[in-house]
Amino acid sequence: MNVLLDHLPEFREGFIGTVLLTLASGLLAMVLGVVIAGFRVSPIAPLRFFGTAWVTLFRNTPLTLLFLVAWFVVPVIFAPGLNPWTKALLALGFYTSAFVCEAVRSGINTVPLGQAEAARSIGMTFFQTLRLIVLPQATRTVIPPLSSIFIALTKNSAIAGAFSVTELFGVQKLLSDKGFAIAWIFLWVAIGYLVITFTISGLFRLLERRMGVAR
Amino acid sequence: MSSSVLYDAPGPKARVRNIVFTVVGSAAVLGLIVFAIYRLNVKGVLEPEVWNIFNNAGVRANIRDGVLSTLKVFALAGVLSLVLGLLLAVARLSDHKPVSLLATGFIELFRAVPLLITIYALWVVFLSYKDDLGVVGENTAFWALVIGLTVYNGCVQAEVLRAGINAVPRGQVEAAYALGLRKTQVMTMLLVPQAVRSMLPTMISQLVVTLKDTSLGYIITYAELLYAARTMANNIIVNGENPITAVVIVVGAIYIALCLALSSLATWIEKRGRRAKTGIAVAAAAEPAEAPGVLDASEGPLGPVAAAPEAPGVPVAPADEVAGSAAGGQADPRDGDESDGPDAPGGPGGPDLGKK
Numbered sequence: 080m081n082v083l084l085d086h087l088p089e090f091r092e093g094f095i096g097t098v099l100l101t102l103a104s105g106l107l108a109m110v111l112g113v114v115i116a117g118f119r120v121s122p123i124a125p126l127r128f129f130g131t132a133w134v135t136l137f138r139n140t141p142l143t144l145l146f147l148v149a150w151f152v153v154p155v156i157f158a159p160g161l162n163p164w165t166k167a168l169l170a171l172g173f174y175t176s177a178f179v180c181e182a183v184r185s186g187i188n189t190v191p192l193g194q195a196e197a198a199r200s201i202g203m204t205f206f207q208t209l210r211l212i213v214l215p216q217a218t219r220t221v222i223p224p225l226s227s228i229f230i231a232l233t234k235n236s237a238i239a240g241a242f243s244v245t246e247l248f249g250v251q252k253l254l255s256d257k258g259f260a261i262a263w264i265f266l267w268v269a270i271g272y273l274v275i276t277f278t279i280s281g282l283f284r285l286l287e288r289r290m291g292v293a294r
Numbered sequence: 295m296s297s298s299v300l301y302d303a304p305g306p307k308a309r310v311r312n313i314v315f316t317v318v319g320s321a322a323v324l325g326l327i328v329f330a331i332y333r334l335n336v337k338g339v340l341e342p343e344v345w346n347i348f349n350n351a352g353v354r355a356n357i358r359d360g361v362l363s364t365l366k367v368f369a370l371a372g373v374l375s376l377v378l379g380l381l382l383a384v385a386r387l388s389d390h391k392p393v394s395l396l397a398t399g400f401i402e403l404f405r406a407v408p409l410l411i412t413i414y415a416l417w418v419v420f421l422s423y424k425d426d427l428g429v430v431g432e433n434t435a436f437w438a439l440v441i442g443l444t445v446y447n448g449c450v451q452a453e454v455l456r457a458g459i460n461a462v463p464r465g466q467v468e469a470a471y472a473l474g475l476r477k478t479q480v481m482t483m484l485l486v487p488q489a490v491r492s493m494l495p496t497m498i499s500q501l502v503v504t505l506k507d508t509s510l511g512y513i514i515t516y517a518e519l520l521y522a523a524r525t526m527a528n529n530i531i532v533n534g535e536n537p538i539t540a541v542v543i544v545v546g547a548i549y550i551a552l553c554l555a556l557s558s559l560a561t562w563i564e565k566r567g568r569r570a571k572t573g574i575a576v577a578a579a580a581e582p583a584e585a586p587g588v589l590d591a592s593e594g595p596l597g598p599v600a601a602a603p604e605a606p607g608v609p610v611a612p613a614d615e616v617a618g619s620a621a622g623g624q625a626d627p628r629d630g631d632e633s634d635g636p637d638a639p640g641g642p643g644g645p646d647l648g649k650k
């Protein structure tokens with residue numbers, strides 16, 4: 080108990096850091112994931128290829144390796160002078176975007192055939208079909224997997240703490256380095272993560288209920 | 295009919311437009327690749343000397359040892375997590391309230407906590423009781439990694455197995471009890487074999503996650519592939535710099551090859567199981583869902599009355615919900631009827647990622 084009360088500022092900062100990192104990289108992953116899912120179902124072969132390559136690459140690479148790339152390769156080769164937070168954001172966002180892409184793509188595939196056919200037959204283009212007909216309906220099926228993906232993202236963000244970004248794992252590391260009993264630190268950090276993951280799953284349940292339509 | 299429902303077989307105008315987009319798209323993708331290669335070249339990563347280090351026997355031995363220790367951790371943690379998963383799944387479905395409550399609490403706690411947190415906590419504990427732990431004390435990082443992976447993945451495997459057990463039609467369980475089988479017999483002869491068979495693709499997909507997560511050993515300084523490669527890259531100097539980029543590219547390729555091999559095994563088993571006419575449906579070769587199940591209504595022991603297969607607590611969606619196909623980038627249009635039901639695929643608590 081004492082560890083929590085004595086180090087409330089650290090825990091608070093770590094908690095907020097985890098939440099912010101999750102939110103920001105979740106947003107990046109959503110945007111990238113939807114765009115790349117669009118690539119993967121598009122009629123243009125090179126873009127389809129790009130989407131497939133992207134998903135294969137990021138789904139089969141350990142996140143720790145991506146963090147290494149973000150820390151030691153990206154600054155040297157592409158963009159020098161990124162701060163740790165941005166690097167963590169990029170690694171987490173890119174990694175998660177592959178999973179989002181797959182979820183969105185399977186969502187697109189579950190929209191009944193007739194819907195897209197009808198959209199086409201009234202003269203809608205690919206983009207109109209996707210934007211006005213298919214994606215809105217896919218949203219409903221995509222929500223449960225997305226909730227799962229965001230929970231995984233929250234947990235994955237712990238790796239950022241090992242790379243000196245302020246978040247809950249960083250707090251655990253810091254306090255255990257200072258010599259406090261690990262069991263209590265573990266408990267409080269675990270509760271911090273539990274709060275976040277339960278909030279996410281609760282929010283998505285709410286969203287699911289609101290968007291659910293009796294067909 | 296074209297390969298996707300989203301666009302028609304192109305007419306003359308669309309064909310021209312598609313060609314334009316194809317050219318622009320290829321140019322963009324090519325441009326990206328060329329830019330990456332250009333930057334790598336400017337920074338001297340493409341110099342022959344940098345890549346020559348992989349001809350060095352020491353470097354090769356380092357990488358080989360790294361791969362071997364990664365595989366060692368993976369093999370041990372994989373086997374142990376399957377065993378623990380089986381035990382936890384059976385415990386959670388137990389008729390004895392304390393046992394099932396304990397198992398539920400254990401599963402929900404360790405599934406919700408990031409694996410890294412668990413591993414790190416274990417590492418710190420092992421380090422502080424180093425002298426009292428015997429075998430474990432001699433190689434703390436290794437055991438922290440193995441036990442952390444086992445606990446986390448065991449919990450996930452338990453949930454996967456439980457979903458498989460819950461998917462067995464209750465009529466079978468009733469028939470077994472009517473024949474006079476005991477509880478243990480029903481579990482070992484009827485439920486578990488069918489659950490394992492149907493959930494094998496998902497379980498192997500979780501093993502892929504286990505394999506990827508062995509890289510967390512990097513953070514607790516266990517010399518698995520990533521850590522070995524990183525320390526090696528730090529010790530080599532080519533043209534005045536550490537060849538980190540080259541080493542990362544090679545290590546990344548190794549990881550991707552390992553993971554792809556394992557996940558294609560999962561996809562193959564899924565396809566093969568799909569052809570079979572008997573037994574319960576084979577699950578998708580997708581990673582199991584993450585959603586915490588504490589709030590689910592469908593908890594409870596699996597007595598003579600098994601939970602219905604469509605119970606909302608089933609964490610992994612049934613097989614026919616896998617949407618992706620193995621056909622590369624092609625979209626896989628499915629039967630309209632299939633997804634028309636009120637139960638949208640991946641219903642509550644049963645999300646499911648289509649596997650490539």
